[in-house]
Amino acid sequence: MQIVLNRKGQMKIQQMAFILVALIIFLSMASLIYFSIRISSLREGANSLEERNALENIRKIAGLPEFSFGSAGDCAGCIDFDKVLILKERKSYKEFWDFDYLAIEKLERGEECSRENYPECGKILIINKTENFGKVSRSFAPLCRWENLKGGYFKCEMGQILASGRNIG
Amino acid sequence: MNKEFQSIKSFWNSLSLQMGKNNIRPIWSNRKGQEEAVGFVLIIIIVAIVFLVMLSLFLRQTNESYEEESREVYYYLSSLMETTTECILSYEPNFKKTGESIELCYRGFKCLSGEDVCEVVEKHVDKNLKFAFNTGEGSALKGYEFYSYYDNNSTKEEILNLSSGDCLGGFRGAEYVSPAFPGNIVSRLNLCYGD
Numbered sequence: 001m002q003i004v005l006n007r008k009g010q011m012k013i014q015q016m017a018f019i020l021v022a023l024i025i026f027l028s029m030a031s032l033i034y035f036s037i038r039i040s041s042l043r044e045g046a047n048s049l050e051e052r053n054a055l056e057n058i059r060k061i062a063g064l065p066e067f068s069f070g071s072a073g074d075c076a077g078c079i080d081f082d083k084v085l086i087l088k089e090r091k092s093y094k095e096f097w098d099f100d101y102l103a104i105e106k107l108e109r110g111e112e113c114s115r116e117n118y119p120e121c122g123k124i125l126i127i128n129k130t131e132n133f134g135k136v137s138r139s140f141a142p143l144c145r146w147e148n149l150k151g152g153y154f155k156c157e158m159g160q161i162l163a164s165g166r167n168i169g
Numbered sequence: 170m171n172k173e174f175q176s177i178k179s180f181w182n183s184l185s186l187q188m189g190k191n192n193i194r195p196i197w198s199n200r201k202g203q204e205e206a207v208g209f210v211l212i213i214i215i216v217a218i219v220f221l222v223m224l225s226l227f228l229r230q231t232n233e234s235y236e237e238e239s240r241e242v243y244y245y246l247s248s249l250m251e252t253t254t255e256c257i258l259s260y261e262p263n264f265k266k267t268g269e270s271i272e273l274c275y276r277g278f279k280c281l282s283g284e285d286v287c288e289v290v291e292k293h294v295d296k297n298l299k300f301a302f303n304t305g306e307g308s309a310l311k312g313y314e315f316y317s318y319y320d321n322n323s324t325k326e327e328i329l330n331l332s333s334g335d336c337l338g339g340f341r342g343a344e345y346v347s348p349a350f351p352g353n354i355v356s357r358l359n360l361c362y363g364d
Contacts, residue, residue, distance in 0.1 A: 019212060030219045037226055055240055075251055077244070107300040140244050140301070142251040153262035155253045158297050 054137035058161050062141045066093070069144040071154060078156060079104060081145040084124050085113055093126070099165035100133035102126045106143060107158040119145055133164040236339055242358050243343035249297055250345060250356070256280040256289040267293060271356065272349045275319050275328045287329070295331055302360060304334035312336045312361040321352030328354065336361035
């Protein structure tokens with residue numbers, strides 16, 4: 001009789017232990033799933049903030065006096081493509097900004113610009129310090145230049161600024 | 170106190186013996202069963218609550234429609250409005266910008282070449298959108314839609330409408346507003362990223 005009672009007690013304790021273990025496993029799995037979802041959404045938020053920061057920093061480049069176009073009235077954010085071509089040839093500017101990579105590109109792609117093929121070209125590479133410059137961020141900007149045809153006028157085309165470096169983000 | 174407890178216990182013992190004869194179970198054996206049932210129900214409630222919380226979190230995550238105002242798209246639109254079109258108005262070389270051409274299109278002007286301003290500006294915008302955004306298979310971008318309309322708070326009149334690919338899911342977009350007395354011309358670009 002005594003043995004039977006002890007066994008019953010043991011069974012009860014075992015049942016209780018199993019339920020507790022199962023509950024702990026279930027709750028820990030639920031909290032794991034919850035935190036993984038929270039962390040992934042946080043990571044997404046951090047990435048989008050980083051992208052926005054990079055975009056703003058690149059937009060600042062278009063406002064720099066070395067790049068900005070101010071010849072034909074109001075054109076906020078326009079880049080003077082003629083000026084950039086001259087800038088490319090100036091060696092002192094290679095170390096002037098803290099970028100690993102900086103290029104101005106027409107959306108209508110083409111080969112790299114030089115005095116020989118300008119303006120029938122697509123890209124002006126200003127800085128390229130290293131082969132491994134990491135992630136390149138971009139922002140759209142109109143590229144304006146003097147066009148000699150039909151008496152001469154300022155022509156603006158769609159382009160983009162490509163940059164990489166510690167300051168970009 | 171102890172004496173009272175002893176007497177109550179002996180009373181219940183005698184009662185239970187009598188009940189045993191008549192196949193009636195004592196009250197405390199019922200209570201044990203109730204306790205187990207309450208414990209079981211509690212566990213089920215806890216599990217159900219946790220399950221519901223998880224389910225609601227998961228559903229909220231998947232059902233969020235992706236509609237966002239994008240600075241990148243806004244910068245694209247503002248740049249596009251500054252680009253020069255092929256439309257010359259009145260004299261050479263009075264080439265018009267995209268923003269100006271959209272307004273001229275709304276007002277029904279023609280280019281010096283005799284072409285309709287709307288046709289020229291539509292071709293120009295379409296070409297620039299195709300250069301900037303690759304849509305279709307293998308691309309994260311599934312499609313885009315661009316439209317311009319004149320808005321004077323009481324009426325809205327469509328000026329341009331261009332689209333490519335599928336725009337069924339979420340999108341990132343932006344609006345560019347330029348004044349066109351007595352109203353405004355609103356141009357909107359949506360980049361669609363699938364479901």
